[in-house]
Amino acid sequence: MSPDPATTLPAPRELAPGIVPVGEAPGVEAAVGLGLTRDEYALVVEKLGREPVQVELAMFSLMWSEHCAYKHSKLLLKTLPTEGPALVLGPGENAGAVDVGDGWTVAFKVESHNHPSAVEPFQGAATGVGGILRDIFALGARPIAVLDALRFGEVEDSDRSRFLLDGAVRGIGHYGNSIGVPNIGGDVYFEGPYETNCLVNAMALGLLRQEKLMLSAATGVGNVVVLFGASTGRDGIGGASVLASAELGEDDADKRPTVQVGDPFEEAKLVExxxxxxxxxxLESVQDLGAAGLTSSASEMASKGEVGLDLDVALVPRREAGLEPFEVMVSESQERMLCVVTPDRVDEVIAITDKWDVHGTAIGVVTDSRRFRVYDGDALVGDMPVPALVDDCPLYEIHPQKPAGGPAEIYPAPVARIAGGTPVRDALLALVGSANVADRRPLFEQYDPVVQSRTVRRPGQADAAVLMIPGPAGRRAVVGGLAGPTDIAALEAAEGSGPESGAPIPGVGVSIDGSGRRVAADPYTGTVWNVLECAANLACVGAEPLGLTNNLNFGNPEKPHIAWQLTESVRGLGDACRATGAPVVGGNVSLYNEGTTGPIYPTPVVGMVGKVPDVTVTAPLGFQRHGDAIALVGSFAPQLALSELAKLEGRALPDGLPAWDVERAVAGIVAVREAVRRGELSSAHDIAEGGLLVALAESAIAGGFGATVEVQPFAVDGDARASLFGEAPGGFVVSAPRTVLEALAGQVPVTILGEVGGGELRVRCGGETAVATLDELRDAHGSLARFFA
Amino acid sequence: MRVGVVQFPGSCDEVDALLAAERAVGAGNAELLWHRDRDLKGVDAVVVPGGFSYGDYLRAGAIAALSPAMESVAAFARDGGPVLGICNGFQVLCEAGLLPGTMLMNVGRRFVFRQVELDVVAADTAWTRATRRGQLLSIPAKHQTGRWYAPDETVERLVADDQVVFRYAAGDNYNGSSDGIAGVCNAARNVVGLMPHPEHAVDPLTGSADGLLLFRSPLEAAGVA
Structure with a gap:
């Protein structure tokens, strides 16, 4: 079917001296319209030795955008720890990767698709999932899981937030379900500052053998560049610069054409x-086409390989007629991949792309020129030094300044939903039913958590998801390929790893978390807290952190108070990484998240992957056994100022959070992890939004067992309410036989509170007794269902 | 006994089905069958797996029903070979005319994942011989277009002819299927389709092992077990 390669393969072209690209230079005003500053434009002219023509200007404006160049964050990101014993691949490639043992590697990364989702939530969220999956399989890893972190405005008051929530959840489900990658968890928060600028962050994990890891550097002068997957259209043109690198305004419906449209079926074929x-x-190398399309993926491949590229846009398959060369170069049409192939293998590569109906086309060639040359047939339409495009974007120092009036100067107080001093029982039911605490099941049951047969702990069962690694499918794929018969029994006999062998079944625990409200109150301490919370979630399933990925969602960094949030948050992230032993393996920065009502809460989302030595030994979050003792475990010093209760009471953000002892918090996390690994705990749940009493209620609801507890006020000043509803990192609610808890008290603070049993949660604290039946708690907890009716 | 699992572009659960079949019939005794191949490689039973074959464009299962592999599967079924359709595979078998009924969008018009209880109504089909009538199986269901529908007279005839194989237990018919029907068989009882996913219920570690009974059933039919 393929024509004779000798006549059709693109070859390097001779360029006579003095030949410059055809076409007029659009000029500096056009450059400013595309998001470049006048100084940046002048620098482009200096690098080229002339004014850029249209294709060049389009490419520079994207490659030098915040989204591609990280020009306001790169200097800060360099301070993060990126080394660890399990690290296989750190920041700089499509995703990071860690060693999970036995030669298996897990690649993972989180990425944002905030502005597209704010404009068109279904497609914005769907293509967010599609994009992060491509980052994973571009490394040669099979995508094995998706998680998501969502932030919307106050869903109870806002039609817009309900619309965005519904669209984003349907979009995530549509893409992930259709492509056969399980969605194993996520978090969602509802806060006023996300009203017009919602956040949609998607994280993906992939599995591969370490020796199969594929990098993206283009190599080998004379090698052929092959584009495969979907054809190229006008969708998503300028997405990286117009949408992702500017604040949102009133006329954003006009930006809908810059949102890409996803096709999970196309991507399913592309994966295989x-x-x-x-x-x-x-393949010599491969890269996905994401933001800035062909421009970004091709120039980054050339930059990493220290080579040049000749690309002919006339060879790029189109889905519509009349595309200009610059449109082909910047289109963000989804489900496309770019690879570099030696000339003798092009036919075989194209035959395989034909088998999967993702037809490959040779569109260019690797050269030794270190220049990115774009042709339209015979006409040269762009000619740029690769380093100028990729490396020479100016980096900016930001100028942090703490707002004099504290966070309340920026963020209005939330709407009060209950009166101060509401009785404990009523406050508990209000909290359990509040949007930030209510059961997430109405969201996550729209996603498939079990496809690929690895999921040991699904959403709602434990504080972190648990996957078998490699799982039966992974092991079979490695042994003989999935197309042919394989003797798994023989392999398992050799490894002693069969399901009946009783040998440990290894896996990973995964969690994603990141409350913005605590970071808004105190960017440094709040970010440390977010990282600790992820580590605490992992501890509940016996997982030890191997690495983390982060998505820094912030406002406009050119504003001093946002610069301060960003600087302090990154400092907290670095310190927390060092404290938990989880290096940053990669991530994403999303700036300019400001809507018509001001900046979002600063929201560093953390996704953490940890090693579980035996997935048969993990603790669920729900109580399991009548008669188990219940204890508060860990170093836990709760305060009401930033609590979910304070939010329900309509209190403004405090200016700063109290410092707590990070080392003691980590020691508690380690002690819980080890107890889970020993199989001693019936249940384990970290105390988060709503404090101790909500954590008790959640364990009761999830397990279907009531509890009777007595809490001696332990918070600062012996305050009963702060003890029940205050928040801080480091605390866990666990249940186990009393003797186990007494033994645990030798390693970590343990306070036995009461016992599992009955059909109600009965709490006595500071002279007040509160009782709620399991049915009352369940009814309150199910409050989000009404937004999906 | 060897089991073939048909693989379409857009299939999602084909590897899970393959692994589930192997648990029942032994490692190495299951293989994937490519949608463009008419050759069923001499397998003794066929599973048409879940997923979104051909993107579910046009109508769920409609394009897959016309594939070369399905031509051979239809002939295999007419000759009495055991064929199991799961979720999208059930949709494909209905579209191919091998099973009665059709699939509509769930009443809630959303994709829903839920662990459901299935009530075994007929324990004498090629795929339920290892179960007991009235047995409750815990099996996950996950679909957006899973509301099995047939006109009342067809449902009455299927009930009379004992072609209803599974019903959702009380409270679990979230998609709104006619008469709570979760799975049906053909008149010859060798072709069975169901919406829930037995291949995702083959290991207690991942939730339940009840689905394994379906994959063991063809062995009993063949007199192997």
């Missing part, structure tokens, strides 16, 4: 095709 090409060793 890419993995087959890599499995057969046919």
């Amino acid at each position: 095709c890419t993995l087959e090409l890599l499995d057969k060793g046919l």
